Amino acid sequence: PLQSIGRASLPRALPSGFPVATALPLTSASPSPAKRPASSRQTAAGPIAGYEWVRKALDFAVERIPPDKLLLGIALYGREWIEEGDGTRSRSLTDEHIRELRVRWKRAPQWDERWRSPWFKFEHRKVVHTVWYEDRRSWSAKLDLISEYHLRGFAAWRLGFEGSNFWSLAGIRPQTAKKTAGRNLSAAKSSKRADAKEEPSTQGRSGSSQ
Numbered sequence: 001p002l003q004s005i006g007r008a009s010l011p012r013a014l015p016s017g018f019p020v021a022t023a024l025p026l027t028s029a030s031p032s033p034a035k036r037p038a039s040s041r042q043t044a045a046g047p048i049a050g051y052e053w054v055r056k057a058l059d060f061a062v063e064r065i066p067p068d069k070l071l072l073g074i075a076l077y078g079r080e081w082i083e084e085g086d087g088t089r090s091r092s093l094t095d096e097h098i099r100e101l102r103v104r105w106k107r108a109p110q111w112d113e114r115w116r117s118p119w120f121k122f123e124h125r126k127v128v129h130t131v132w133y134e135d136r137r138s139w140s141a142k143l144d145l146i147s148e149y150h151l152r153g154f155a156a157w158r159l160g161f162e163g164s165n166f167w168s169l170a171g172i173r174p175q176t177a178k179k180t181a182g183r184n185l186s187a188a189k190s191s192k193r194a195d196a197k198e199e200p201s202t203q204g205r206s207g208s209s210q
Helices: 007-013 051-062 095-104 136-148 165-170 174-182
Strands: 071-075 078-084 087-093 110-112 117-124 127-132 153-157 186-189 205-208
Touching: 051 136, 071 136, 078 095, 087 095, 095 117, 095 127, 117 136, 136 153, 136 165
Parallel strands: 071 153
Antiparallel strands: 078 087, 078 127, 110 117, 117 127, 153 186, 186 205
């Protein structure tokens, strides 16, 4: 984000060819129609980035910025909200951990059609656990928005939390993503993911700074 490198550094970063990225809306005061739900550790349990919310965020963005300069943020993690006593705490989960919880507590995933996101809930020792996450179905719906809105690609967070099925959907080899993560860059993929199988050696991809 801009604040991570400091505005004073921009005159040096841009001429040198370094990509500079920031999240939209730019500030909490921005007149964006894209209100929650996009749940976080500070909110009640809900979708990480509900489909309807993502579309509103994109509508807001493309009215102000050329689509070919935009990367769609894709969440590779899940979140577990734990309601105990008078408060709620939460933690991020990897795809593997989510599958372990489902098996351990014998929970089938539920599907929220409005937000196109999977979730499940269980109770242990009178403590309620609610997990929202992304899966093949929800990822596919969001990745399709890249071509629909003619975006440059996507930026993913957090590499290493996802399951291998994400990369087959995105048309990127997992080995490529691991190398990108080692350079502390976000994985990005062009909207032409449908052509990935025909031209595996020329996967249009780029990185964006964190």
